[in-house]
Amino acid sequence: MPERVAILGAGIMGCCLALEFARRGCKVTMFDEQSAPMECASRWNEGKLHLGYLYANDPGLATARHVLPGTLLFLPIMREWIGEAIDTAISRSDDLYLVSRESVVGAEAAVAYFERVTALARDMPGCVHYPGDLSRAAVRQASRAELENHSNSDDIVAGYYLPERSVQTRWVAERLAERVSQDPAIELQMCQRVEAVEAGKTAHDPWSVRTSAASNGAEATRETYDVVLNALWQGRIAIDRTAGIAAPAECSNRFRVSAFVRTSKPLPVPSAIICVGPFGDMKNYNGRDFYLSWYPTGLLVDTKAAVPGPAPRIDGDIEAAALRGIRQHLVPRLPGAKQVLEAAEQLEIGGGWVFAEASGVLIDPASTLHRRDRYSVSRVGNYLSVDTGKYSTAPHMAREIVSTLMD
Secondary structure, eight states, X not given: OOSEEEEEOOSHHHHHHHHHHHHTTOEEEEEESXXXXXXXXXXXXXXXXXXXXXXXXXXXXXXXXXXXXXXXXXXXXXXXXXXXXXXXXXXXXXXEEEXXXXXXSOHHHHXXXXXXXXXXXXXXXXXXXXXXXXXXXXXXXXXXXXXXXXXXXXXXXEEEEESOOBBOHHHHHHHHHXXXXXXXXXXXXXXXXEEEEEOOSSTTSOEEEEEEEOSTTOOOOEEEESXXXXXXXXXXXXXXXXXXOOOOSSOEEEEEEEEEEEXXXXXXXXXXXXXXXXXXXXXXXXXXXXXXXXXXXHEEEEEOOSSOOOOOXXXXXXXXXXXXXXXXXXXXXXXXHHHHHHTEEXXXXXXXXXXXXXXXOTTSTTXXXXXXXXXXXXXXTTEEEEOOOOGGGHXXXXXXXXXXXXX
């Protein structure tokens, strides 16, 4: 059983691993170049509790089968770690999936796929843990009146209400960060940039972690650990190379930003997503907290390089461009987004890196980005590289990894 564990990266996967190891009696050191845990992509995303509906161009259901078991356990595991009910941070109604005229999947094929995913979800163990209880889930087509009310754009050819929800990621981030910061078994090494890992003489000897000071005058470190888990998103592959793990054949590193809005009054607009391709969406968590995204203008970096350059600095120009894209492209397709912006009392533009073992662009039906079933764990001795995959599958994946190492 490992006594000293190093975790590289303080996003959702890193924090979940740290809490589970600490619960099992291990001493954990967590490294991150940010000044606090949960500061990047794990804080600034829509928090979709993925059932697989977004991947309608994966007709074999490989993605849905891969994400469903973990997603269904997101709420019970997160409740246990956070120590309080999470229901108030979950969107309250089914998502409205709007099929675009430019979708890579036509409306007829899309609804057939939605029906198959729904049937799969209904039969999954743990379906009752999902918000709304999936055991009685169904697909409902939006009426003409509903479409005209929620999207009167000629670009939208059909709409379907699907039993998928999302969690407010900033709410989760604040509580996870607090739990790992207060746990006496977890040592936080913030403002530390991991440079390399090095193996011992044999595969199961301790590994060393070498860091350099990222900011704030933090001192560089070099320590050894029984187990090292690389849960970084940006920079994970560069560290893997120092451990002898080659980069995947396909890599997609994207840096995306979106708008996070709190309104001065409750608004009865739906959570809606335009699919399937590089379009946009609106998430209504509780009537006053919203997520707005128009993918093409929010995408700041899109590279197939395994190791991308530094993250863009989100300045006033980037914020203005992202908001302009939402106004020019999302609002005409989702009029409710205009109501959200007009009632905004707080508005922030935030984002982070998204990694996928895939290639291409979303407007291309042949792009492997339309499948997200290729994420897992690579291992060399007591060094493990963890591809988080999807936000909603991280807690269950973390628990499985720790169980494998401890049991």
